[in-house]
């Protein structure tokens with residue numbers, strides 16, 4: 001497994017094994033059991049019907065705790081419900097002001113995209129960092145216009161370590177980041193402290209009317225520790241998946257000029273030229289929505305995200321010679337539902353490994369449990385709407401500003417590959433040649 005992670009083939013590796021073992025299998029990792037499944041019925045059980053029987057594990061909480069504090073991802077029960085309710089107020093709808101912020105940072109990102117040889121994946125990662133920090137944390141990191149590389153590298157290092165620690169189960173609990181990457185821990189803690197200090201200063205000023213997530217949490221009496229947690233939770237949840245999805249979308253579009261032509265035609269049809277897209281405009285862009293869905297289907301941006309049963313349980317699939325009977329899972333066993341199911345040909349999507357947005361004109365998953373980019377059930381992604389608007393807005397602006405996008409010869413093929421950090425990232429840089437409309 002670790003070799004597969006290192007060679008960016010974790011998805012391919014587990015997809016191959018799951019196909020061989022009827023889509024649910026049990027592995028032994030350092031003497032501990034680990035169940036992996038990409039069976040839609042099991043995914044439904046984990047995310048919805050047996051939700052209360054499965055929890056985020058104590059090991060996971062410890063692994064996250066050293067760096068991310070008590071982040072929402074590691075919480076369970078009433079504590080999780082209360083935290084999710086606080087976040088939902090800010091994450092579940094998109095304000096027009098978020099588009100103004102996004103537009104400002106997109107302008108900076110396009111200035112970098114214009115320069116050949118820049119990595120488009122890195123640019124959209126910085127874009128999402130700058131947008132998410134300004135919208136939810138009250139002040140942008142401005143990584144597109146200033147050098148924030150030390151902080152970004154620290155975050156990546158610690159996410160990579162946390163992911164490996166999770167895969168190692170209980171052994172991973174003993175590998176403390178404070179010893180493995182002390183400098184990265186220091187950078188991240190400095191960042192959290194600075195953001196928290198600024199938020200307490202802002203909210204202490206009675207004439208200020210800031211309404212971002214962390215300022216609101218402070219006004220509700222949350223502690224400094226809670227604010228530090230909110231800083232990194234929002235960054236990890238809010239930045240990475242959108243950045244990865246956008247980077248893969250650029251990679252795929254750059255290989256297929258006809259897709260970009262079709263996207264541009266749709267944008268020209270629905271949005272008056274030289275005007276910025278509104279939320280109402282974005283709702284009309286059906287083909288761009290298909291491009292996003294196809295990217296999330298083909299390159300799911302979330303990584304390894306296990307649960308553990310709080311008592312001995314039965315999952316609906318995985319037992320018997322064909323794996324179609326129920327199977328017992330003991331309390332405390334790590335269970336990971338793997339979204340490789342979205343790349344399975346046998347559940348309906350022909351040529352599933354191909355990125356083909358047009359499939360969504362005629363194809364739809366037979367059940368919602370066969371397409372789960374944002375989870376379903378109680379633990380659904382709280383930022384789903386914000387994420388979709390971010391991706392739609394970026395792609396629309398790309399269509400308005402650029403004549404063509406193509407891959408440069410330095411770009412390496414990325415099909416089936418991904419770097420596994422907490423979320424997934426592209427295995428290699430995306431060197432794209434982006435030609436402006438007005439450059440003719």
Ligand code: HEM
Pocket residue numbers: 072073084087091234237238239241242245296301302305372373374375379380381382383384386387
């Ligand atoms: C393409 C983009 C995105 C995808 C595919 C995605 C997907 C997901 C998934 C699958 C989960 C559930 C994780 C779990 O089971 O523990 C999740 C959780 C979460 N997401 Fe997203 N997400 C995206 C973007 C965002 C954005 C932009 C935000 C914030 C602005 C956000 C905020 C959250 C939060 C706070 C949680 C934790 C929910 C909880 O534990 O109850 N996500 N996301």
